[in-house]
Amino acid sequence: MQDVDLLIVPRWIVPVEPHLTVHEDHALVVDGGRIVDLLPADFARQAYRARETLELPNQVVLPGLVNTHTHAAMTLLRGLADDLPLMNWLQDHIWPAEGRHASAAFCRAGVALAAAEMLKGGITCFADQYFFPESTVEVLREASMRALVGVPVLEFPTPWAQNAQGYISRAVDVIEANRTHPLLGFAFAPHAPYTVGDPALERIAMLSHEMDVPIHMHVHETAFEVEDAVAQHGERPFARLKRLGLLSREFMAVHMTQLNDQEIEDCATFGVSIAHCPESNLKLASGFCPVSKLLDAGVNVSIGTDGAASNNDLDLIGEMRTAALLAKGVSGNAAAFPAAQALRAATLGGARALGLEERIGSLERGKAADFIAIDMDQIDSVPMYDLISQTVYATGRDRVTHSYVAGRALMRGRELQTLDESAIKAEARQWQQRIIKGLQA
Numbered sequence: 001m002q003d004v005d006l007l008i009v010p011r012w013i014v015p016v017e018p019h020l021t022v023h024e025d026h027a028l029v030v031d032g033g034r035i036v037d038l039l040p041a042d043f044a045r046q047a048y049r050a051r052e053t054l055e056l057p058n059q060v061v062l063p064g065l066v067n068t069h070t071h072a073a074m075t076l077l078r079g080l081a082d083d084l085p086l087m088n089w090l091q092d093h094i095w096p097a098e099g100r101h102a103s104a105a106f107c108r109a110g111v112a113l114a115a116a117e118m119l120k121g122g123i124t125c126f127a128d129q130y131f132f133p134e135s136t137v138e139v140l141r142e143a144s145m146r147a148l149v150g151v152p153v154l155e156f157p158t159p160w161a162q163n164a165q166g167y168i169s170r171a172v173d174v175i176e177a178n179r180t181h182p183l184l185g186f187a188f189a190p191h192a193p194y195t196v197g198d199p200a201l202e203r204i205a206m207l208s209h210e211m212d213v214p215i216h217m218h219v220h221e222t223a224f225e226v227e228d229a230v231a232q233h234g235e236r237p238f239a240r241l242k243r244l245g246l247l248s249r250e251f252m253a254v255h256m257t258q259l260n261d262q263e264i265e266d267c268a269t270f271g272v273s274i275a276h277c278p279e280s281n282l283k284l285a286s287g288f289c290p291v292s293k294l295l296d297a298g299v300n301v302s303i304g305t306d307g308a309a310s311n312n313d314l315d316l317i318g319e320m321r322t323a324a325l326l327a328k329g330v331s332g333n334a335a336a337f338p339a340a341q342a343l344r345a346a347t348l349g350g351a352r353a354l355g356l357e358e359r360i361g362s363l364e365r366g367k368a369a370d371f372i373a374i375d376m377d378q379i380d381s382v383p384m385y386d387l388i389s390q391t392v393y394a395t396g397r398d399r400v401t402h403s404y405v406a407g408r409a410l411m412r413g414r415e416l417q418t419l420d421e422s423a424i425k426a427e428a429r430q431w432q433q434r435i436i437k438g439l440q441a
């Protein structure tokens, strides 16, 4: 008998790799924060003596979901400006509100709210892009949640920095100060081609290479972005990024609703990953990312929620479902982006997009024990012909019962273990009052 930390014995396990595999009556064995075995439950009970055994007779265990694009602190701006197109939403509402309120305290409160919401919905890792990344780090250290913290770069002044040089130097300081944390990674996050000039992008490309830090950027979110760039500079934004040397396996392009065949081929050739945010794209009427064409070309597609001010929730189970349905509508092919592929995009595809595919994204020996359990014994889960289809098409995030990161329970029986849900809600309501006052001033 081998002593181990934890034995998880659910009704089903979907490891995501191998694709389409469903194990019934198997156990996941965890020790030192890692998966050491996945085997039939009877054998596991004979081979391992666990300090703790988690029996989950009605649940399916899956890899933790990976949300590859959000602005966590924007949970505090949820519902502030709805039903508007992107540039109107950003320039007339969101940027003024951020100018008034974004601060270290705002970001701590907003990130805590986001982390709580995400953990309760089965997201165990996310890629962020926002101001005051030290506040993000502070909250995530306490929460013990995994993330790729995107350190922002823009050309214009905000409460975080005054110009591109200022953003970049703060970015380097934040990255250098925190990069040894076992659960946190960092990315340069130039906001978008229309807000960052060539010299700053070239410097980011160089630093990314030198420091081995990935790049996370909004690209081709709308047709207007592309048309405006062509009218002003005679060049499409993605072609410009290619010319400036940003494209590589370390580059994650968010949105990508406007893509010609050459750009799809370039994504495949350079190993660029896509963060597909279907609900934000729908809500802001930004356009449709051609997911099927990208997958056919061999491009890695992951799924993101975007911020809560443009979605308006951080629900990756809902986002998987929207992504699968939208791909069919857009391509006119009901077989496009089937449920299992959407689940793969929300787990292993996400891990790959963040450069974490060796560590997370699937339940395989040697990987970190980042996993979730979903209750499949409710009225709307029966009958069950296909477990993966049921999970993607007919399951709400409120059915997630457990969320673990590196073998540690961050939610157990829907109770958060490292974050104080009541205090987080109370603080978010205080921010709501301040933000309302700001709107009236």
Ligand SMILES: CSC[C@H]1O[C@@H](n2cnc3c(O)ncnc32)[C@H](O)[C@@H]1O
Binding pocket: 071, 086, 090, 094, 095, 098, 129, 130, 131, 152, 153, 154, 189, 190, 191, 192, 218, 221, 280, 306, 307, 310
């Ligand atoms: C550089 S910090 C992030 C910056 O991005 C803004 N933002 C949020 N959602 C979107 C989106 O969909 N497209 C473009 N910009 C977005 C956010 O408000 C911050 O200012």
Ligand SMILES: [Zn+2]
Binding pocket: 069, 070, 071, 218, 254, 306, 307
């Ligand atoms: Zn965004």
